[in-house]
Amino acid sequence: MAKIKHNRDAKRQLGQFFTPPLIAKNLLDAWVLRADMRVLEPGFGKGAFLLPLVEAFMRLRNADLAKVLNENIWGVELDKDVYTWTLAEIERRWGKLPDRHNLILGDFLDPAVLAGYENRPGDLLGSGMGFDLIIGNPPFGGTVALALQDELERRYGRRHGCKIKRESYSLFIVKSLELLKDGATLEFICSDTFLTIPTMRGLRNALMEEGATTVRRLPEFSEETKYPMVTMRHVRGKKADEIVVDGARLKVSSIRCTGNLSWQVSDDHSVLFSGGVLAEYIVASSGMTTGKNEYFVRELDDDGYFDEPYDFMFFEDLITLKRELGRARLGKMSTVKQAEIARKEQMGVTRRNVRLLSFDAPKRLRIPHPDYRYYNKAQPGLFYVPPRFVIFWKDDGDAVKTFKKNGSWYLHGVGGAPFFEREGMTWRLVSSRIDMRYLPSGYILDSGAPCAFLRDGVERDELWFILGWCASPQATMLMKSVLNHTMNIQSKDIERLPYPWWVTASDKREAIGMVKCIVEDAQRGLTVQPRELDALFGLYDFNRKRIAQVA
Numbered sequence: 001m002a003k004i005k006h007n008r009d010a011k012r013q014l015g016q017f018f019t020p021p022l023i024a025k026n027l028l029d030a031w032v033l034r035a036d037m038r039v040l041e042p043g044f045g046k047g048a049f050l051l052p053l054v055e056a057f058m059r060l061r062n063a064d065l066a067k068v069l070n071e072n073i074w075g076v077e078l079d080k081d082v083y084t085w086t087l088a089e090i091e092r093r094w095g096k097l098p099d100r101h102n103l104i105l106g107d108f109l110d111p112a113v114l115a116g117y118e119n120r121p122g123d124l125l126g127s128g129m130g131f132d133l134i135i136g137n138p139p140f141g142g143t144v145a146l147a148l149q150d151e152l153e154r155r156y157g158r159r160h161g162c163k164i165k166r167e168s169y170s171l172f173i174v175k176s177l178e179l180l181k182d183g184a185t186l187e188f189i190c191s192d193t194f195l196t197i198p199t200m201r202g203l204r205n206a207l208m209e210e211g212a213t214t215v216r217r218l219p220e221f222s223e224e225t226k227y228p229m230v231t232m233r234h235v236r237g238k239k240a241d242e243i244v245v246d247g248a249r250l251k252v253s254s255i256r257c258t259g260n261l262s263w264q265v266s267d268d269h270s271v272l273f274s275g276g277v278l279a280e281y282i283v284a285s286s287g288m289t290t291g292k293n294e295y296f297v298r299e300l301d302d303d304g305y306f307d308e309p310y311d312f313m314f315f316e317d318l319i320t321l322k323r324e325l326g327r328a329r330l331g332k333m334s335t336v337k338q339a340e341i342a343r344k345e346q347m348g349v350t351r352r353n354v355r356l357l358s359f360d361a362p363k364r365l366r367i368p369h370p371d372y373r374y375y376n377k378a379q380p381g382l383f384y385v386p387p388r389f390v391i392f393w394k395d396d397g398d399a400v401k402t403f404k405k406n407g408s409w410y411l412h413g414v415g416g417a418p419f420f421e422r423e424g425m426t427w428r429l430v431s432s433r434i435d436m437r438y439l440p441s442g443y444i445l446d447s448g449a450p451c452a453f454l455r456d457g458v459e460r461d462e463l464w465f466i467l468g469w470c471a472s473p474q475a476t477m478l479m480k481s482v483l484n485h486t487m488n489i490q491s492k493d494i495e496r497l498p499y500p501w502w503v504t505a506s507d508k509r510e511a512i513g514m515v516k517c518i519v520e521d522a523q524r525g526l527t528v529q530p531r532e533l534d535a536l537f538g539l540y541d542f543n544r545k546r547i548a549q550v551a
């Protein structure tokens with residue numbers, strides 16, 4: 001059999017992780033197929049499901065391959081090499097392919113592919129279309145064709161009022177839902193991040209709105225990927241009132257208590273979310289990217305000194321159409337806009353830009369300095385860590401902002417600007433636990449360390465109370481099990497943590513006092529003792545008895 005060669009980038013772009021035959025077989029064994037069923041495997045790869053399906057239908061259809069591939073089985077695959085391989089394998093096993101069949105070389109997401117198979121309720125012409133079973137392993141993290149992006153956004157961008165992420169596997173699921181007959185089943189292998197990841201919130205919502213879903217963890221998947229995987233079985237029908245995950249029945253009402261619509265919330269945990277969430281007290285925000293930290297960000301030494309290698313010079317830069325096209329989103333620009341820029345180019349219109357000139361020898365500077373601010377990059381450490389970075393911020397960051405304005409479209413925005421220099425709390429975006437720490441006022445914010453700030457009118461003591469709660473292992477447990485069990489902790493994830501309403505007023509006062517002390521001590525260079533931390537976190541503890549007493 002010919003070997004298929006692929007470089008790793010192409011594999012990743014296609015989300016190409018093939019299902020081991022035994023796993024596919026186990027899933028298919030649960031099905032009693034009938035000779036009148038229509039089954040689809042979108043993105044069939046090397047036929048993990050497709051080949052056993054052909055085998056099963058060949059038994060049901062008296063070995064008539066033409067009938068099987070015209071009336072029972074549909075498949076779509078984008079990669080020509082694996083497509084050809086799989087068709088050759090069918091021929092090798094069952095003889096020559098019929099002239100016409102439903103195995104399509106193409107992009108499953110392309111609206112033209114399988115057009116007319118959608119289940120449109122109330123549409124008489126469309127009734128009877130759709131599939132009885134859609135099964136497979138959709139590409140995870142695969143790229144979506146540039147040319148289709150706007151059309152896909154229009155068709156699948158929102159479902160039941162929630163946003164659907166423009167990503168291969170969420171779009172595969174949404175399109176598949178539309179291709180199912182009423183009462184039919186979608187059975188997909190997915191990454192387990194699907195259960196909580198906030199970007200798939202809209203997809204979980206759509207699945208709850210459109211039928212009944214059961215999820216099972218796969219004990220192992222394959223050597224190719226170490227991601228924990230699950231199987232998701234969805235039966236199209238009426239709105240669900242529960243989701244079954246590994247045998248546990250999760251009430252949709254409990255799921256809806258969590259802002260991310262978590263499919264990992266137990267009834268015990270859902271009660272914690274029933275008394276309000278941190279979003280009522282704090283507003284969290286990501287920071288900015290400079291586009292090139294080495295131009296603007298400097299590391300401090302222990303005495304507060306740093307080296308500045310550059311002088312920043314502003315100049316007027318000629319606008320050219322070629323450059324503007326290079327900066328445009330997806331390299332696309334309307335003809336009207338292009339004509340406007342071409343006119344500017346002819347007239348010699350300029351835009352202010354910034355240039356860096358190297359000093360002969362770096363300047364030795366010290367903080368505090370009027371042209372620099374502390375820069376809040378992600379750092380490990382609970383409660384407080386001394387500042388380690390500064391950013392060139394003369395004239396309210398004029399050089400950074402000018403540099404960004406002249407860069408590509410995705411650099412233009414300055415994330416978190418309304419919160420710059422405010423007092424709050426901050427944590428590492430990528431981390432296995434919430435390393436919450438105090439953020440004194442005066443910092444410019446980096447995107448790697450999101451921050452949270454008290455809402456207007458909220459008493460300042462809440463900052464210490466919430467800081468202590470977020471630093472606790474209990475908060476990390478809820479974050480990583482219920483809210484988002486990837487390595488990321490986004491601003492919204494922190495806002496979605498429950499507010500610790502179960503802590504009594506006296507325990508709350510004590511917690512506030514302790515957190516203040518811990519931060520002040522840390523600012524003076526003293527380290528907090530483990531038993532102090534235990535005592536503090538004990539104040540936030542929740543267990544059934546305590547919750548029942550307070551609730």
Ligand SMILES: C[S@@+](CC[C@H](N)C(=O)[O-])C[C@H]1O[C@@H](n2cnc3c(N)ncnc32)[C@H](O)[C@@H]1O
Pocket residue numbers: 014015016017018019020041042043044045046047048049076077078079082106107108109136137138139140142168
């Ligand atoms: C995760 S693999 C699974 C393959 C096969 N279903 C299995 O279970 O082994 C996803 C497959 O989808 C294909 N694919 C990726 N994007 C696609 C698209 N837009 N349309 C059709 N197939 C696509 C990939 O080439 C790959 O073969």
